[in-house]
Amino acid sequence: MAWTYLLLAGLFEIGFALGLKHTDGFTRLWPSLGTAAAAAVSLYLMTLAMRSIPVGTAYAVWTGIGAAGVAAMGIMLLGESASPMRLACIGLIIAGVIGLKLASPA
Secondary structure (H helix, E strand, O other), X not given: XXXXXXXXXXXXXXXXXXXXXXXXXXXXXXXXXXHHHHHHHHHHHHHHHOOOOOHHHHHHHHHHHHHHHHHHHHHHHHOOOOOHHHHHHHHHHHHHHHHHHHHOOO
């Protein structure tokens, strides 16, 4: 269950980061509230995951999901570059997250 919490925390991290783009420096109420809520849920789920996943692994996976997810969403939703080098780097982040999962104790 801890890995499910961690995956969900990473997905809310993506929502948090993308939400920052729409807050205009936290001057827009609803995007700001949604962004703050996504951050709070992400952190809460992260704390649940860290009950049984080592902190170094949990944090690396959480940030990896967030980084790769935001980069991918930027490409798909915001028209950011999808150069081969950028896609390869996203792939390396994903490979690192998978590697950390495989290297973690059961």
